[in-house]
Amino acid sequence: MKMFVRGEWIDRDQRIDVRNPFNDEVIDTVPVATPDDVEAALAGAVEGARLMRDMPGYERFKILQRAANLMVERQDELGRTISQEEGKVLAEGVFEAGRSAITIETSGEEAKRLTGEVLPLDGAPGTAGKLGLTLRVPCGVVVAVTPFNFPLNLVCHKVGPALAAGNAIIVKPASDTPLSALKLVEILLEAGLPPLAISCITGSGKTVGETLCADPRVRKISFTGSADVGRRICQIAGLKKVTMELGSNSPLIVMPDADLSKVIEATVKTGFANAGQVCISTQRVIAIDSIYGELIERLQPAVESIVTGDQLDASTSMGPMVRSRDAERVAACLDDAVAKGARLVCGGERNGASVTPALLADISPAMDFSRNELFGPAVGVSSVANVDEAIALANDTEYGLSAGIFTQDLDAAMKFARRVDSGNIQINWGPMWRADLMPYGGLKESGMGKEGPKYAVQEMTESKTVVIHTKD
Numbered sequence: 001m002k003m004f005v006r007g008e009w010i011d012r013d014q015r016i017d018v019r020n021p022f023n024d025e026v027i028d029t030v031p032v033a034t035p036d037d038v039e040a041a042l043a044g045a046v047e048g049a050r051l052m053r054d055m056p057g058y059e060r061f062k063i064l065q066r067a068a069n070l071m072v073e074r075q076d077e078l079g080r081t082i083s084q085e086e087g088k089v090l091a092e093g094v095f096e097a098g099r100s101a102i103t104i105e106t107s108g109e110e111a112k113r114l115t116g117e118v119l120p121l122d123g124a125p126g127t128a129g130k131l132g133l134t135l136r137v138p139c140g141v142v143v144a145v146t147p148f149n150f151p152l153n154l155v156c157h158k159v160g161p162a163l164a165a166g167n168a169i170i171v172k173p174a175s176d177t178p179l180s181a182l183k184l185v186e187i188l189l190e191a192g193l194p195p196l197a198i199s200c201i202t203g204s205g206k207t208v209g210e211t212l213c214a215d216p217r218v219r220k221i222s223f224t225g226s227a228d229v230g231r232r233i234c235q236i237a238g239l240k241k242v243t244m245e246l247g248s249n250s251p252l253i254v255m256p257d258a259d260l261s262k263v264i265e266a267t268v269k270t271g272f273a274n275a276g277q278v279c280i281s282t283q284r285v286i287a288i289d290s291i292y293g294e295l296i297e298r299l300q301p302a303v304e305s306i307v308t309g310d311q312l313d314a315s316t317s318m319g320p321m322v323r324s325r326d327a328e329r330v331a332a333c334l335d336d337a338v339a340k341g342a343r344l345v346c347g348g349e350r351n352g353a354s355v356t357p358a359l360l361a362d363i364s365p366a367m368d369f370s371r372n373e374l375f376g377p378a379v380g381v382s383s384v385a386n387v388d389e390a391i392a393l394a395n396d397t398e399y400g401l402s403a404g405i406f407t408q409d410l411d412a413a414m415k416f417a418r419r420v421d422s423g424n425i426q427i428n429w430g431p432m433w434r435a436d437l438m439p440y441g442g443l444k445e446s447g448m449g450k451e452g453p454k455y456a457v458q459e460m461t462e463s464k465t466v467v468i469h470t471k472d
Helices: 035-052 057-073 075-086 090-110 151-164 179-190 203-216 228-235 261-274 289-304 324-339 385-396 411-420 454-458
Strands: 003-005 008-010 015-017 026-031 130-138 143-145 168-172 196-201 219-223 239-247 250-254 281-289 343-346 357-363 378-384 403-405 424-427 461-469
Touching: 003 179, 008 090, 026 075, 026 179, 035 130, 035 168, 035 196, 035 203, 057 075, 057 090, 057 151, 057 179, 075 090, 075 179, 075 261, 090 168, 090 454, 130 261, 143 151, 143 203, 151 179, 151 219, 151 454, 179 196, 203 228, 219 228, 219 454, 228 239, 239 454, 250 261, 261 281, 261 289, 261 378, 261 403, 281 289, 281 385, 289 343, 289 357, 289 378, 324 343, 324 357, 324 378, 343 424, 378 385, 385 411, 403 411, 403 461, 411 424, 454 461
Parallel strands: 143 168, 143 219, 168 196, 219 239, 250 281, 250 403, 281 378, 357 378, 403 424
Antiparallel strands: 003 008, 003 196, 015 026, 130 461, 343 357
């Protein structure tokens, strides 16, 4: 595919291969952007921001609604593209495509709801005859740097709100998975979006992404990815608005009164979806001593039953990781855990980009597995004496994106909700749950700012205060 820059589809001699992670076959190629391409994207976005600022909110809504309808019509095609380039099973790819359409539709609704407030100036001295109000206005040029693991929906979570709010946006998609983002641009243009309102530029994060993020014409950056890259973006961004959706090491606490059948179901669904390559994937299960043995015993066959293989085969329930080097990294982390005292109950075999679903027992805070983000198909289980110890262990990481607990004890559930350092709290489900309209973001090293169309629109607009001085 070509990239889209300043209203034109552009090709370049130097290209990036987009590969199917399962068999390493090249499914398409995309251009490597030059510095001139980056400059053209920025100049075009400045023009596009003026167009979008002057476009009525209802017109922006209609464009996004048409785009959402086209996405629904092409859901199977989009889903297959997602699965081919990213490696998630076809059912997950089609499901993501459906979610993406809803994200664009919900964003469009927010274009009709950009409101300010009337200020109670008469509550201050010397304000007779004064009327105050606020106006919410677009930031202008938004840059979105997006990850590989949800190559369409996480792009939509940035593009939809940016356009709904009246901005222009430049998307820098992950080099492993750029095709879904480029197909979204095609759909938005078909839906009537002014061509200057969006660019999608392909190339390395080091050259393309950093240049975009450092440019003073950019007012807002929305990034999803690793904490290390997020820190780098914040260093070079200067005085810009930033939203950082970063890493995690999500815990799931299991209390003695939990329904273990539901715990097993939730752990499998939230720990191994997309081969564990989800920011809020269940990574650590923290069980009270009295149920620890039974939990391991019942988890093992459930994990072993996950069928791995070609993500485009309907019989496969977990596909490969996005790159072979990521599979190597996961295998090395499992080896480190075992060397430090963990027990590998099952799985962990690597073949190319694939790793069989792994279950670790007896993990401890001394292991990298317990403290850092794995981003792979493995779950580790540890035991504690009570809920206070479980909360302390859950918090023993620099991350705080999502956490879950299984219990019927309301007091324990509320203690967990109040004391666990996490931006998203799930009670009686695993950490991996998100409705696309809800506020979503992390604490600590998991980032800053919120996504979800309503909340992202707030992040992608700015407020003006207006005071009218009347004769009276």
